[in-house]
Each structure stands twice: as C-alpha cells, then as structure tokens.
Amino acid sequence: MNRSQFLRLSATGAVAFAFRPRWALGAINFDFQGIPAGLRPYLQTPRPDSIWVSWWSDADTQTYVDFGTSAAALTQTVSGTVNVMGTNYCYHSVRLTGLQPNTYYYYRARTENVTSEIFRFRTPKAIGTATGRFRVLVIGDNQIIDPEQRRYERLVERAKKKVEDLYGVPIEEAIDLVLLPGDQVDVGTLEHYRHLHFKFCGWISPSVPIMTTIGNHETYSDPGLANYKAVFNYDDLSCLGVTSPDPEVYYAYQLANIAFVHASSEHTTTAQTTWVQNLVNAANAAPGLDWMISLCHRPYQAEQYIGDISSWMRNTAMPVFAQTQKHVLNIGAHHHLYARGQTRQWPVYHIISGGSAWDQYWGQSNESNYDDVQKTIANWAWQLIEFDLDAKTMDVRCFAEANVRFPTATRWSYNSRLIDQFSRKLNVTATPQKPALTNTFSAPVTLPVQLTSTPYQTTSGEAMNSTWFQVAADAAFTNLKIDQIRDVENMYGDTGSPLYEPVNTNAGVDILKFTIATSGLPNGTYQARVRHRDTNTLWSPWSDVVSFTVTGSVTADPKLTLQKSVYPPTENFSVAFENGAGHVKDWIGIYKKGQSPGSSNSTTWSYLNNSTTAPATAIRNGSLNFTYDLPVGEWFAAFFTADGYTELAPRVSFYVGNMVTMTPGEDAYDEGETARINFTNSPAGTKDWIGIFKVGTNPAPNVAAKWSYAAAASGFRDFTGLAKGYYYAVFMVNDGYQEISTRVPFSVGSLISSVSMESAQVSQGSDFTVHFSDGPGIAKDWIGIFKEGETPGVNVLTAYLYFAGAASGSVNFHLPDLPPGNYFAAMFTNDSYTEVSNRVTFTVLGKPPLEFEQASLEGNQMRLRWKSESGKTYRIQKSTGLTTGWTDVRTVTATGSSHEELVPVDRATQPTCFFRVTDE
Template sequence: MHRSTFLKLISGASLGAFTLRGQWIFANPLPFVGAPSGLRPYLHLPRPDSIWVSWWSDADSQTFIDFGASPDALNTTVTGSVDVLGSNYHYHSAKLTNLTPNTYYYYRVRTENATSATFRFRSAPALGSTTSPFRALIIGDNQIVEKESTNDPYHRYEKLMERAVTKIRALHQNKPIEEIIDVVVMPGDQVDYGNNNQWRHLHFYCSRLISPNVPIMTSVGNHETYGDSGLNRYRRLFRYEEVDYNGIPGPDGDSYYSHQMANFVFVHTNSELGNSATQTQWIQSITNAAKSDSSVDWLISICHRPYQAEQYLGDISSWMRNTAMPILNQTDKHFLNIGAHHHIYHRGQVKDAPNYHIISGGSAWDQYWGQSGREADYDDVQKSINNWTWQLLVADPATQKAEVTCYAEAHCLLPANNRWIYNSKEVDRFHRIRGKAAPNTPSLTNSDTSPLSLPYTLNSSPYSTSTDELLNSVQYQVSTVPNFSSTNIDTVVDFENFYGDTGAPDYLPVDIHAGKDITQYELGASALPNGTYYARTRHRDRNATWSAWSLPYTFTITGSNAANPSLQIASPVLAPNTDILVQYEQGPGNAKDWIGLYKKGQIPGGPASTAWSYVSGPAGNLTLNTAGKLDVGAEYFLGFFENDAYSELSPRVPFYHGNRTNLSQSKDKYDQGEDVTINFSNADVAGNQLKLYRAGMTPGLDTPIAAYTLTSAQGSWPITALDKGYYFAVVQANSGNIKISDRLAFQLGERIATLTLPKTTYHHSEDILATFLNGPANPKDWLGVYRQGEEPGTGELLNYVYVDGRPAGDVTVVEDLPIGAYYLSLFTNDSYTEVSNRVSFNVEPQVFKLDSFTIQGTQASLLWATQAGVNYTLQKSADLKTWQDLSSYLGDGSQATLQHSLSHSDTRCFFRVVVKTP
C-alpha cells in the first residue's frame, strides 16, 4: 500500500470513543507566519561558560560576533572562522567564551557584507543546578524537504517548529522563547540527504525561528549518512567533539556524545553503528558515573532508531533494546529514551524498569496505519498515534518531577488545506518522580479450589496506593512452577491502549482499551492445557513504578483441548563440553514423563539415550549433563517422552554439538565478474558444508547456489563465475540444515535488481504495476518515482512504496501523477542507493471528447467531463495553424464549461480544448 491510499480500517475502530484527554475539536488552522527575514544564526553546544554560534553565507570570508550584557553594549567582539564546504556554502562559526551561567546575553553576527539583527540567548545553567525548572523542546525527525502542496507551500518542519514555539510561549504568558526553553533536542534525520543544500536550506533554514535564541542539539540518524557516509560534513558543522559528561568523551567524536545541562545528562547515541562494542562500553561508563554523581538527577538517552515500534515491525535498534537500555537502566535516574525513525508518535514503558520510551513523531515522510503491511499491538507500547507531534520536557526541582507533554499538529492523510487543524492538541502526558512510594501489593481474589474449565477470569484486587498516583498497568503471570522461573502467560495490560485509527475521513486515534477493566484478565478457551498452575499479578502506577508481586494463586484446569507439549533450548548450537538447559511446556504431567537426548539417526527404544532426565510437572526447566558425552561436530536431538515409555509428546529439537564457524571476507562489494573468496575459521572438521544462497532464499528450504565441504579448521572458499546478485553464505551442519555460523552477505555488481513496467505510457489516474527481480531483500527496500532529470536525494521524490523485504514481486507503485515524464527505481533499506535499472515512463491525459459546443448570441461554450488534476486550456485559431490561449481550467472530475465572448472580428474562427503539461 503506498502513501496516497489508505484502505484499511483498523480493528477496534468501531468502539466509538475517540478521545485523548478530551474530545478532538477541529478548529480553523492557525495561520503560518514564518520567521523574520535576514541573517539568523544558529546556536549549539551550550555550556555554562560557552556556546557556539554558526550561520551560512554564499561567499563571505569574514566572521564576527559582537556580544554583551545589553543590546546597547555589544562591547566584546569575537573573530571566528569560515569553512568553505562548496560554492555558495560558506559556513561561519565562532565560540563565545567566559560566559556566566544562566545569564542573558545579546549578540549580533556579521561578515564583510551582512549584519544580523540583535538577538538574545541565555547561557546554560551551572552543572547540577536545581534553582529553576529545566525545559527542553523535543522535535524530530524532520527531514522532509519538498513542499507539501500548492495549497500548503511551507516546509512541514518549519511549520511544526512555529507551532511548537507558539504553544510554548502561550503556556508562559508569551515570554520570549529563550526565557522558557533551555535546549532543543533532535533525535536524528535532521535532513533527508546529507549534502550542503539540505543542511543549509532545510535544517538550518527551517530552524531559524528558534535557533538564534535557543541552542539545538542533534543526534545522528540514517539520513545524515546518505551522501555523507563517514559523517565528514556532519563533523564540520557541529562541535560535539568538544563536550563530554564527567570527563568521558564519545570515542567517535561528533558521532555520539554525552552532554550535561543543569541536573540532566543527555546521552546522544548513534544507532547506525549497530552493536558497537566501543559505544556499548561508553554507555556503561556514562551509567557508572551517573549512578553516584550527586549533580545528576536525570539521565535521558537519544537513539534515532527506536526501542520498539508497532509499525514496520523489527525496524528498531536491537542494540538499544537488548544491550544499551539494560545498561542505562542500572540506575533509576534513566527516565526517558527518545527515538525517531518512524514518523509517528509512540510512547511505552520498559517492562521491568521505571523508564519510558517514545518515538518523537516529527514531520517527515508520511506514515500511517495500514501502510507498513505488518503491524502489531505490543505490551510495552501504550500509545501509537499517527500525528505530526512534538514534546515539551519540564523538570521542576520544587516537586522533583520530570514530565513530558506531547502535542499533535497534523495528520498526513488529511487534505492539505485542512491538515494542520489540531492546533497543539495535547495527546499524551507522562511523568516520573523518583523515590515516590510504590503502589500497595495487590492480590488475586479468586478462591476456586476445585478443577476449573476454560475460559476463566483472573480477578485482581482493586488498585490502592498511599500516593496520589493513578493506576496505569496490571501485569499477569501464569506458570506451572511456583517460582515463575518460566511462564506460560506473561502480559501487561494498560488502562489505555491507543492502536489504530478510525480511517477516513478523520483518522482519529482509537483507544482499544476504552471501557476495559484491566483488573480482570480472561484466560481464553485454548489458553492453557490441563494441569496445575500458579498465577500472580502486580500493579503499576502512572509514575512508572511497580508494586510488589501478589502471593501466587494455585488452580487446576481440566477438560482443556489446548495441550501442545513442546521443548526449547537457547541455541541450536551447543558448545563443546557444556551442559544443555532444556525448557519444557504443556506436558501431560505424568510422574515419569522424561526428556532424552539421542544422536541423529538413532531410534528411541533401540540404543540407550546419551543423556536423560525425568521432568517435574507439565512445565519447567532441567539441565542435562552432557559434558564429555557428545562427539564434537555431530548432530543430536532431544525428545519429550510420556510416562517412562517411548511415545513422543512433541516435535524433536535438533541441535549441533561443536563450534560456531566464523566467516569473513575482505570486502562485501565485488565488481561484476570478480572472483569471491570466503574465509572460514574455528570450523569442526566433520563434513560441515559452507553453502551459498541468493538474498531472499531460506536455508533448509531452498537449494543453495553452491556448496563447499569443510575439510580443515580454517581456510578459504574461492567462488568464480557468479552472476551479479545479492548473496549470503552460511555454514550448515553435515548434510542437515542446522545453521552453525552467522550469515555473511555480499553483493556482486551494481544495479543488480531488474525493474520492469508493462508499458511506457500511462493515462493520468492510472495505477502503475511494477515488477522487480533480484532485490537485496532488506526490510525497507522501496520503489521511488522521480521526474526525468532529477536525482534521488536532491530531487523531489514524488511517490514511493516499500516492497516488504521481498527479493522479487509485483508492486502497485503510484497513482494520480501529474502529466509528465518520470522514471522509477528500486532503492535499498530506506536509503537513496539505487539497486536497479531506471525505468522511464510518461503520464499523459486520457483521451477526452467535447460533450457539446454551442453558440448563443455572442457566447461560445464548450462542455466536457474533466479529469481531476488535469490542466485544460481553451484555444482559438483563425487558420487552424496558429492557436491563441484564451482561458484555463484545472479539472476536478466534474463537468466543466469554458466560455468565450465572440467579437465582430471573429467572423471565422475555430475553438479547441487542449491539455498542457506543467
């Protein structure tokens, strides 16, 4: 589904209660004013004693800043430098030093040819200061560069910034913005493409309403790297390499850094580095220092790719989710994780830490419900709202409360002239007060002692607390073991859960938990097999604090048809001389049910098992002692057997006993026709095979392109005569399908994918069906349409559609293109890297005929059925050779009439209606 079409009405939209802290009221949009003209500088890197000031010029070579304590006493002049990034891209910057903390200064910037107005800023508060509230504007990502439409000609980000500034000032008696906000935090994708044009004319230009008065701090997103893969331009624009927290610098300079203001530490990470050991150690060092630092009360992390997302599933930072967040949450000072990348607002809570995570929302490329193909309602996300939003963070030392309020401004699917109608509507508010008492411990009030049948409802006691906090969430766990070391059910239910919307025409968010009593949880008819279970619950308040767990409630289920016994192990590869931990579930619960380990090919009941153990109840964990009992380089399987016999209760679990093979190569991109060499090491010499597949193929299901049997612990596999394509190699055990190495991906050639269209000419409003083959099969590969002569990343992207991670397929790409000449190309993984040929095509008007031509008196009238968006022109000629334009009409799909008043000179004339290409 592409960005201009929304056909899915999300489940739950029939609930009828579409409220977010009050009814949605559609008011007339606030007018857009824009920033005053003239040279407007940009502040960044605020410190208690210094700040950087930057601006652009076309060709000026001098850099001066005059500043002082009043607008009439700009007595200090600082001479800065100019960095020539290109023709018409002179970047001026200078550092103001010896400032007094939390003090207002006036300044102007000038070159030999231009002088700005006089501006005012407030220097950063002293480190650890708690003398006044601290406020930050969170806004991003904002990288869209094209204008929205002819009816709404302003940059989205520029308008979003103006809305934010207007609202914040209105909340504070219209004080100057520098008296309210300490810093602006932007979580990546400040530009769509990291070139000079977009940095100057998108990010700096559209920030100009606030940038002369309040410093802006940015993080790296994926779009910063497009056209600037080494972030060389980014490093030249910003001075983040100068800053650190507690003497712990970011090892990669501007790429990631930490920054203390007052009693806050902001940790700006770089999610584009993936699972970086160096960045991980830096996160640990920051956390260790903050734990015992009395000058720090709050820790905020920023990571462009988010912690979680309910649209475009899996397009998150697994490093942030699985590695960085557990480290940061070693201290309860870590209050908030800010993400972006998905162009929606989202807020959730980390399950086992008093911590929130958000996706800021921003105003970038359209994203909406039904667009991504795969969507899911996750326990750790409480709200997903498809609006362009921004957030205000306020920390009040008087109440020791940090609070974030989210405001919505627009929805991408509303008509352009009615899009910005929310006028800073509050759509979310959440807070954290460290040290506040937790809710009281609840209990499960169920008292049934006889066997139960499903469905069955677990009832929690009412929420209670010694504080003023309200109930936010209830967690339920059900297990077959009283210590809950393994669980059959583990779910969190929030008092509100915004997921999906009402669809056209209003696209209002839907609370699918509206009217839900979250202190009750129903075990469905097939939720659990027969057996004895333990259940417990706990309550979480709106301060993100959990109560203690309730005492377990024990119950027995009978008559269930849900039995599905299963075995699980942590990995299909068991390292040599280690025991194996087995998790079993939904067994029948016989006294002598057991788990046995056999070598591949053996038949249980014939040779004795290599290792075995009785289980304890229907579910649990056990450890099989296998050290010294298994052959290295051999395959085995685990079986779940019933009551001291050989009747198998569940599918077998195969595994490999041995070493994981390491794969490497000197590069991951090869020229077409070039030989490829794959190196391997740490291999078991046991007939394992190194196999080659095309991207999108599934090992074990698809036949490999080629295979190489390993005969030594280390070596290399030379591959010749490969066709161009995207490939990956993986080691599989013996002749089986167990993968015992990570995938090693590479490409051979450029523009590998093949893209075709069934024809080259389309009528206006006709859908275009494209076919692609041999794509790289990344999650966010996409097809994009550009005008002929324009280049991706710099030219206007007219329409696009993701291909859902497929290597090949058919996609309906676009509809409603204006008349003109275009090309279509396939791009990889949300970047502007083209991986296919370009396919050119034209959009022409449909053939139309006049319905009538009449003359009444001196009035000539032509009537016909128009097509929406087509520009028609009435022309007149006296000789059928030279035609004169008379009037124009933009079609809207209805009947149209063009008229012309005849004069005495029109003794012999001809009329026609033509379509003109813009």
C-alpha cells in the first residue's frame, strides 16, 4: 500500500458514454470517459446453471431481475432479497437458477424506483468441458477511491476496450471470468465496497462475473469480514467434492476443466492447508480436470519490499500444490506493480497483479534481485489468460497502462502496451536434453574459473529460458556454495527519469557460462553441475558432476552447519562440513549437551566419508548423514581432526524432540492485564521454561522481560506486570536458550510505540525527521503525516514512509511542497490504518518574504539588491499593475548572501512599473 498520492474517499456519480469498439470505430479510444450512468449490476459466483446478480441502492426495498434468452423477451422474473446494511446502503441480491450451460442470457435489474438497461452474460461451459476457449481477465488491487484520478476505474475501462479490440466482440463474448486477487477496498467499510469496488468494476460487472480474493485491506475496519461475507456469495461453493471449512474466507470452484482456488494469505491455518491438500488429492484423481490456478493475495515472491510475501504460500501451500502437475499458475497481488517468475523446482508460474493502487516504484523500498522472479515491472497493468482447452495450452499476456513516475498529465500513456507474455503447454512432455559441463580439470585451479555448459537442445520446439548452475562442497549437493538460476531475460530496475523503462540485467549475458569470481570460493575441492529449463518451465536432467580443486584462494575457517535446530525423533539429519584440516581421519561426533569429548564417548560419529573406516585421501568439504535414533534431548555436533579431540570449528547445538506449540490467550492485552501463554507438546523437563522478550531483542541472560518454568506436557503460564510494549513468547529447554517453539507475538497496552520530532515547527521546504521507538517490528509499519483534525483511513493522507520493520529508528521526510499549516505524525502497523503510537503535532511555517536591501531607480535602470542564498535560483518579474499579470525579466543564480541586479526600465512606454523577486 503506497501512499504518495493522497486521495480522499468519495462517492461521485458516473458519466454516461457510448463505447464503440474496433469493429465500429476502427481504433481504440483510450481517452477516459467514465462508467456509464444508471444502475450497473454486479455478476458473481458463476455456475453452468446459475449466477448471482447484485447491486446497491440508497433506500429501495424491492429486488427483481427480468431475464430471458432474447433482449426482446425477458419472460422470466425472479425476486431477491435486500439487506439494509446501513443508511443509504441497501444491498440487493438475486440468484438466477435453472440456466443452461454456455448460453447467452439477457437481463435487467430493477427496484420500485430504478430499472437498469438490458445487459447480457454467458453462463460457463459444462463442468469437465475440454473443448473450445476459456479466457480470464485478471486485475489486481483496487484500493483507492478518488473522484479525480479514478485509477482503478481507468484500468478497468482500458482493459475492457483492449479486450474488445483484440477479439472484435463485446466483452461478454470474449471473457468468461474476471479474477481479483485481493484488496478490493482500502478499508472494509460499506462506502468502499459500494463506491470503490462495485462502482469502479461497473465497466464489466454487468456482463462478466467477477470473483474476489481476500486481501489484508478487507480486514481493516472489518476484522471479522462481516461486510465482505455479506456482499459476496461464496458460502455454497465446492470443488471436486471438496468443501472449504471456512467457505466465505477461502474457497474453490471448477469452470470447464479448470479449478480456481482462492486461498487467504490472511488466514493461514492448518485447516486451510488441509483443505488445499484435499483439493490437490482430488485434482490428481479427477479425469475431467486439466488445470488448477491458485490465488493468494500476498505473493509467492517479491523483489520490492522484500519479505512482504505469504510465507504460508511459499513454504507450506506451494509444495502441496506442486503435488499435482495440473497446478500451473499462482496469482498474487499486494505489491502495486507487475511481476512474473517460475518456482525454482516445479513447473509453476507465479505472478503479481498489483493493479493501480498506492504508488510503488523502484528505489522506494528494500529490494533484491531473486532468481525465481524473472520480471518485475513497476507499471499499472492487467493480465489476460487464454486457455485452449483442446490443445491443452495456457497463454498469458500482460498489458501495461500507466507509470506512476510519469507526470499526472501523461501518466496513462502506455495504451495497453504488451510487457510480458508466457505460456504453459500440458501436451508437451519432452524436456530439454541433459547438458554437460565442457570443463576438464586435471589439476588444481586458481580463480576466476568459468564453468561452461554445452548448448541447449530439445525436441519439444521450446526455446531455452533458464540455466541452473550449482557448485557444492559435497557430492550429494547438500552443502551448496553456488546455487544460481539465470533467465535469458531478467527485468529488474528501470532506467530512471524521464522514461523509467524496465532494465534487462541479463542483456548480453551468455547464461550458458558462469564465472566463479576471484575469492568466490575458498581453497578446497568442489563438485559442479548444470541443467537447462525451457519456456514451458520444464527442466532437463542434471548434467554429470565435474569435480575440481581450488588453490591460491582464501583460506576459510572450518565450519559445521545443520539445516534445522530442532529435529523430530527418528528423523535422519545431515551435518555439512567445510574446510577440514586435510587429514584422512578428520571426523564429526554427536554428543549430549554437557558432555566433554574425550572424557565422554560420542553417541554416534563418522569420518568425513560417512564411514568408520578412514578414506584413502583427505576430504575437506562435504556432508554426513546421520541415521542414529538419538533420544529426546539437547545435543551438539563437533568437528575433530586427526582421530583426536582437537576441535576445528565452533560446536553446533540442536534439539531432538517435537516442537512445542504455543499460543497467546489474546493477541493484545490491556495494560495491567495478565498475559496468558498456552503451550502443548512440551517435553515437560523440570527446567524447561517460557521466556517473554521485547520485540527487537533475542534470548540471552538478563534479557527476558518475564519468565516461568513450564514443567508439564501442556498447560499455560500467566505473566503479570508486563509494561506496555510489543513482546514475543518462546519455549526453551533445560535452563538454557535452545528455542524449541516458534516465537509467538502479542502486545500489552495501546498506542505502544512512540514518535517524536526535534521541533514543533518546520520551515516550509525544509526536510524534517520523525523518530520512533518500540515499534511492532512488522515489515510494512509506517509513519504517516496527516493534517490536523483529519482521521486516518478516511481523510487525506499527506505523506508516508515505511521503515523496513525496525523497532526503533527515524525517517526523514523531504516534502518541499508541503503547504503551511498544522499537521500530526503517527506510526501505523502492518500496512494498515491501525494507529499504534502517540501523535506528534507540528506546524509548517510559511516562507518569509524575500527581503530587499535596495530598490532604487537609476536613470533607465532599476537597482535591485536582496538577501539571498548562495546557489539558489531567483526569478525577477515585472508588471504594469499589481493586479495584472507578471512577466519574467530574467533568471539568476545567487553567489552569496546578498545579490544585486540592474534591470532596464522603459520610462517612456511604461511610466508605472512594478518589480518583484521570487524563488519559486
């Protein structure tokens, strides 16, 4: 949610217009015309035999839809319900049933006071249909409700016009479904649902059904989603016989032979994960289903505001979705731009469809170039997905309309520019052929070294898209030193002013070659391999492994690494080792915490070759797999040399046992209230304990705010006397600091965070700093500036800055055009309008007028001298009257604290003349 445009809630009326598409006009008219006037119904929840029709009124009590298969014969009438949700918020709903699949119907909606024009829609194809075309329009975040810019309304209008131009037919003949991947509103109020989402979708909502996904903004001002559940009719949806346990929060349905799965990134429960697994199991067994598309508002990956993604989708849900080859695309939003990538190991595309919401652009946030994102393009855009059900192909095109970095007057100048296109073909099974590394290493090498792959080859006809180079310290490739995917095209960043064009960072790069830079690897022996990926997202087999030894590089310290810090009982675990001493009897031992190697025997051990027999040659880098069933408890791995007990590297501690599950009794406690922490699955040790820590600190001696032993398998502990603040609770074992639970956050008190400024007065045009402390530590916490007396989330936002989730720090505002007046600054959390700090008020003082030191007439010249600022530009202007227009005389740049100019005066033609100097 970017807020550099500062927009007010509004409920303005629409303007009627007539759009004539290509077949009538000959070219697209991209000029913004506004949604036609009149009642604009909203279609949702399409089924082959039914559809919902909804609309709003101020106070009407009757609800009817007349429909039929001809515009001239609306022979059937269905009455519906009206839900009076508030003053001037009457929500009308009608479900049309008994419809025929793949059939056009004409209809009109009416009440006692208003009747819509006649619209037309097409019912979906019969479930399981695998012939013909199926097209989906995808448009991301709506959010902004603004009577002037009307961003989302413009985006929808342009998408409609382009679609009708592409196919030469009205939109209901071209598009089967519209998908919205979340943040349909900025806050979940009735005003936003009616006057933002329903209104701005009015270009297409009477003709094509729309299906939404829950985003974080739906929960703002409506955490229980009461309004969302009231206006969207999803409660009876199911897919492949699988019903959601929370059907109005996450839901799935099948149209033709495609399953659409709307997950919620805001409700990542075990129940939702189980539901996804059940859907995947059913999809694999369903002969009438070929495709699965998932939606989740927070994306799978993002290169701006890094880390602001759905960890549930990335780490939990996507591995489940990947169990079926039918899952080919994940659609996210949340970031207000377009991005596209491919998951590293699975043939699945993922995109960000960010719509046209709050500003987001390069250089605004923390950024990183990830190898599972091929393109990030900071444009306002929409996507068109086309399935050829016969050929089993999916083609996706992305069309850009605007760039927020352009001036307002030229912002919407892309005119549906095609910025990306990709496809997925299910009927192509051939993968790229297995490549090989052409390198031969007969002796140790010095860096840099270039690894070179054989050329890309395939029988599928697909072009090469990616290469994947890996270099590891072990033959099993568990201890990776280089792990790099590169695509033939990688869009990351832009060219800056004035065009802000995307930059292909791989332009001119031969991705079949990878150079290991000087000091890119320490001395040692390594394994290398490569594979190729085609434009259908399919990988080749890995090449045969090539081994090489690096010499003359840096000497790195020996090191042990474990993949986890907690292992369930009986689970095998791997210990990676690096930079051994080079002795054939270097070894790794596993000991109980508290044991002293040499004085105590190891519980299990191995030489570096995974054997109790020393290798013929020394091994320096690799990994060992331990299969010994260690008892529950605390352990450490140690690295020894020469069959002795001289340790080469710091020990690595870990725990064997189940993770403890902890939950706070409440997410937020009042100041002075007892905070309860529940726990289950504990090892019940007499010195196991729960620690309460301030956000921003880590467990260590004398750091815990509160603590308590927890010598029980399950139960709770109450903590009293916690000061106002943001905390987390964590479970640790045996009086130590080995964490065996996830950290669970909670808060005590309200307006916990603090903001301050050095001065309550700011000179107009000057930068100023806002300091903050005791923040919640969430990535999209932000400082907002509002005018005095305004309400965040309702009134105009003047300025904002994120601060990357720091618990304390400062942000510097550069607002040269901030008008004089009274303002306040406050902290808000998690990309919302939830205020978590005090307000600090300040006044912006108007610029004092320039002070003249001399203004005198000298013959036909006027001598002007004024107090100036060195290096600043000033404009001298004149006028024949104080109330008439001013014309420029000259522009000058001051070189000191006082500047003087002589300007001519034509006393004969201008007996009266006024002069002024401005620095504007």
